[in-house]
């Protein structure tokens with residue numbers, strides 16, 4: 001009886017620690033997420049810390065263990081990589097493997113050549129925005145309630161596969177570092193998870209865009225919006241409407257482009273959705 005009570009009580013004590021325990025699916029490939037175990041999650045002990053290079057890494061508990069949740073950039077070299085960790089003031093290194101992955105290629109012809117061959121003014125604007133976005137992607141704000149169990153940000157079919165290597169009018173461009181949700185203009189877009197609005201802007205390529213910071217280097221980006229209904233610094237709940245979809249910026253038709261950024265890496269958003277999401 002006492003043993004049973006102890007078991008139950010321990011379960012109750014342990015619950016808050018696992019309140020947001022919903023790890024993304026592991027996929028050890030460029031553009032994927034590696035889950036690197038960091039040992040037992042002991043109540044009241046300081047969580048371990050982890051870094052990939054100089055970039056801090058999200059550490060979260062699941063089923064009594066700590067995991068480093070590592071975003072793997074699309075241009076990461078396959079092979080062994082090393083995490084630096086700090087547990088109870090002791091530093092260590094842990095190796096993990098990244099397997100190769102070849103993403104499909106797609107050729108697209110754009111009639112509006114102005115969006116392929118940029119004028120000097122547009123090019124200067126786009127380059128400035130790329131630098132701004134790069135900084136936003138590396139944003140790091142510690143948070144106690146990072147929740148990586150995402151919901152799909154608009155009701156629609158998922159299209160525009162992640163990692164697709166696109167060639168516009170014969171010129172190779174950056175790979176498709178997100179997924180598209182096929183929706184009409186004016187469809188409500190909601191926050192994939194709780195967090196804070198990191199930035200809102202109207203970009204040359206991405207159009208009207210919202211960045212949400214979910215804490216510990218986990219960020220989501222919503223592009224080509226018709227309307228933005230939140231302001232930078234505002235807290236958001238999971239599922240809260242944040243704007244309307246559209247086709248602003250470089251978009252061949254109305255859709256929502258949705259990206260997930262983890263420790264500065266653009267990773268496959270599907271890994272954060274319930275398995276089997278269509």
Ligand SMILES: [Zn+2]
Pocket residue numbers: 160176178179180256257258
């Ligand atoms: Zn897209």
